[in-house]
Amino acid sequence: MSEFNYTKILLIGGTSGIGHALAEKILLSRPSAKLIVVGRRQEKLDEIVQKWGKERVEGVVFDVTDLGGIEGFAKKILSTNPDLSCLILNSGIQRPLDFTDPASISLDSISEEFTTNYFSYVGFLKWFLPHFQQYKQDGQDGETAVVMVGSVLGLVPMTRCPNYCASKAALHQLILPLRKQMSDGPGNVKIVEVFPPSVQTELHDKKHQPDIENGRQMGMPLDEFTDELWAGLSAGKEDIPVGMGKAIWERIEPGRREEAGKFP
Incomplete structure (x- = not known):
């Protein structure tokens, strides 16, 4: 039986x-x-929406780089969806960054990448966590969840996209203490982190990353990735490394967790 039983889910970055x-x-x-x-x-x-029907799915346009707009967005969503019990944060972009050619570096691009991959997540946490912390079912604290899509590159960096790696590393370092804070209450908020490897998606398309040829063919097939991710969510896991990410996670993360446990 699936443990991913949330009946109202908000998915950021789902197009x-x-x-x-x-x-x-x-x-x-x-x-x-x-x-x-x-x-x-x-x-x-x-x-x-057309495929699944308005009874099953609602589509909302929002640009996550509008950090100042997240508060109003959250209030609007929660005003019409007081039964929201799961938030999935998946927005992400990846861009090359080559310090051997400083003239090619765009600070605006660096800022956009970090805003999309990290700062927006912090903004959504700020404005949605109060709802989850107060969420009740039958007079008791109802289980809620925040699922955040990180990356294996948050554990092991890749030379061609260091800013992307830094943004995912920042997210990972945020999630570990966040999970500890949420475990102490209030409410019953589960924090889930997903560690994808390279996956065959438009993230690697040439229009986004001109230095990559045939980028859509890179990595794990999307359907295989999704099946493995869904198996982890359905099993109730809090850490879900997928594909080659599992071996990397197992070599690196247990020791990191042990050391982190020594700090208050």
């Missing part, structure tokens, strides 16, 4: 790649679930 595949998996596997999918492209949101 393509991992997010879109996960949205489809949730809707297919959890017939009782209602999904709110958020992304920047209205046409992509319309496609998923």
Whole structure:
């Protein structure tokens, strides 16, 4: 039996790649679930609503780099969805960064990447956690969850995209103490981190990363990744390394957790 039994789910970054595949998996596997999918492209949101129907899915346009708009976005979502019990944060972009050619470096691009991959997550946590901490079912603390999609590159960096790696490392270092804080209450908030390897999505397309040829062919097939991710969510896991990420996680993370446990 699946432990991923949340009936109202908000998925940030669900119009393509991992997010879109996960949205489809949730809707297919959890017939009782209602999904709110958020992304920047209205046409992509319309496609998923048309496929699954307005009774199952709602599409909302929002740009996660608008940090100042997250408060209003959260208030609007929660005002019409007081039964929201799961937030999935999946927004992410990856760009090359080559310090051997400083003239090629765009500080605006670096800022956009870090805002998308890290600062927006902090913003969503700030404005949605109070709801989850107060969430009740039958007069008791109801289980809620925040699922954040990180990366294996947050554990082991890659030379060609150091800013992306830094943003995912920052997210990982945030999640560990966040999970400890949430374990002490208030509420019953589960913090889940996903560690994807390279996955065959448009993240690596040439229009986003001109230095990569045939980027969509890189990495783990998307359907295989999604199946493995869903198995981890359904098993109730808090840490979900996928594919080659499992071996990397197992070599690195237990020792890191042991050392982290020595700090207050």
